[in-house]
Amino acid sequence: MTDLPYLPATEALRLFRSRELSPVELMTAVIERAEAVEPQVNALSERIFEEALLQAKQAERAYRDGSPRPLEGLPVAAKDEQPVAGRPARSGSLAYADHVAEVTHPVVERIVAAGGIIHARTTTPEFCCAAFTHSKLWGLTRNPWNPDYSPGGSSGGSGAALASGTAALATGSDIGGSIRIPAANTGTVGYKPPYGRVPVMPPFNLDHYCHEGSMARTVADCALLQNVIAGPHPHDVVSLRPAVQIPDRLGNVTGLRIAYAPNLGDWEIEPDIAANTRAVADALREAGATVDEVKVGLRRADVMRATFTHFGAIFGPSVGQVAAEHGDTLTRYALDFATYSRAVSEETGGFLAGLELEAAIYAPIGELLDRYDALICPTTGAPGLRAGEEYVDTKLTVNGVELDHYMEYVLTTVFNIASRCPVLNVPSGRASNGVPTGVQIVGRSYDDATVFHIGAAVERVRPWAFRPDAGDSRRGRVPAQPDCDLTIAR
Structure with a gap:
């Protein structure tokens, strides 16, 4: 096996169990890959390699003794926003450069308890408040598919780590698209679970826009991690009982009715993305689903x-609050985020007026999902943002139209508003600049399983490349991968 860093996690577990592969071999390959590519990609905010190798040896013994846990021996990269007790907790900010966490995030706790090895933590923008990933603290994270572009944000380091082969699985969080945007930009799979499915730390657990979720290179791998991190937690009052599990076998969409929205309303959509989204709709028809083109009509x-x-x-x-004390150390985009959001909130009329807007936005989605089992639409309107650009003074142009705010280029925040809807991003192809594109698979409220079935069907009919250097084309579909078992390893 010459491509160990890109081995699907479910396949790695199978090989661990059969003793054809050692967790030490996989961890060594991933570490060597990181040492080779990290100088350019810069996706890892912290490397915990020595400890990880020791834990891999312990995992090797667990397989030998016949007592492996669900993630035993897998290298998992944790988003730096998720604290680990005794390790730095810096939020991508110079203001917190010396902070050390006193508690461990429930998601990290569950990964470790399941035998996953946190071998690295991944970069974010400052305070996770941007759809790109660079900061004064960690510098610039680049997209492995095209280093002139960002991997997206705020879970950009996680997406870049997966795409560059420096993690088998990764965690993310999503308050406006922060899992789905980098997943789309890096050709990976990212899941925004419905609100309350995965525990979140207070006080943001009470923010219905906020979700913690899983990221991976395959649909089955994403489901594997999701099944570990989901479920109630004693410190999160909104975390749901009981824990819902994604089924073992995925991909049957026969008889499903799927709404295909080329656009959710009046977003600007580049031709490459429109074509790739249409191709996903065609793939689902080929897989046995009924797919109807629809109009959603949002503004x-x-x-x-x-x-x-x-x-x-x-x-x-x-x-x-941080800006008031440390303003001169913060990035311009973080300062702009604080002032812009305050200004919009004051202009609109505050939180109650915002809730009234949210209800009106969800209404057509709810009506649509009453008639269809799921909805598919683009994740973004353009294939990525330029690396290093803050979009404070610079306006983003999509499809020849200058946007008022760069965040208008994503179609993700709609489903933070519709927060109870599960949303899975899967790759749809690549654009002419080499950057991957993605589609959102949106399910009915709390229907996690259906979006994974649909994602697995897309993966089977329209497979995607894992490695940025493996494709033979910079446009549209990428070469098919070998057939993969879509059964989630246990």
């Missing part, structure tokens, strides 16, 4: 107002 101006009104009530003030 992105309304979605932006609702989103930033919400941010202005909770997320923006949390950044603003």
Whole structure:
């Protein structure tokens, strides 16, 4: 096996169990890969390699003794936002450069308890408040598919680590698209579970935009990690009982009715992304689903107002508090986020007015999902943002149209508003600049399993490349991978 860093996690577990592969061999390969590519990609905020190798040896013994746990021996990269007791807790900010965590995030606790090895932590923008990943603290994280572009954000380090082969699985969090945007930009799979499915630390557990989720290179791998991190937690009052598990076998969409929305309303969509989204719809028809093209009819101006009104009530003030004390150390984009969200919230009329906007935005989605089992639509309107650009003074142009705010280029925040809907991003192809594109698979409220079935069907009919250097084309579909078992390893 010459491509160990890109081995699917479910396949690695099978090989561990059969004793054809050692966790030490996989961890060594992943570490060597990181040492080779990290100088350019810069996806890892912290490397814990020596400890990880010791834990891999312990995992090797667990397989020898016949007592492996669900993630035993897998290298898992944790988003730096998720604290680990005794390790730095810096939020990508110079203001917190010396902070050390006193508690461990429930997601990390569960991964470790399941035998996963946190061998690295991944970069984010400052305070996770941007859809790109660079900061004064960690520098610039680049997209492995095209280093002139960002991997997206705020879970950009996790997406870049998966795409560059420096982790088998990764964690993310999503308050406006922060899992789905980097998953789309890096050709990976990312899941925003419905609100309450995965525990979140207070006080943001009470923010219905906030979700912790799983990221991977395959649908089955993403489900594997999701099944470990889901479930109630004593410190999160909104965490749901009972824990819901994604089924073992995935991909049957025969008889499902799927709504295909080329656009959610008046977003600007680049031709490459439109074509790739249409191809996913065609693939689902080939897989046995009934797919109807629909119009949703939302206005992105309304979605932006609702989103930033919400941010202005909770997320923006949390950044603003730090800015009041450490403003000169913060990035311009973090300062702009705090002031912009506050201004929009004041203009709109505050949190209550924002909730009224949110209700109006969900109405057509709810009606659509009453008639269809799921909805598919683009994740973003353009294939990525330029690496290092803050989009404070620079306006983003999509499809020849200059946007008022760069976040208008994503179609993700709609489903933070519709927070109870599960949403899975899967790759849809690549754009002419070499950057991957993605589609969102949106399920009915709390129907996690259906979006994974649909994602697995897309993966089977329209497979994607894992390695940025494996494709033979910079446009559209990438060469098919060998057939993969879509059964989640236990």
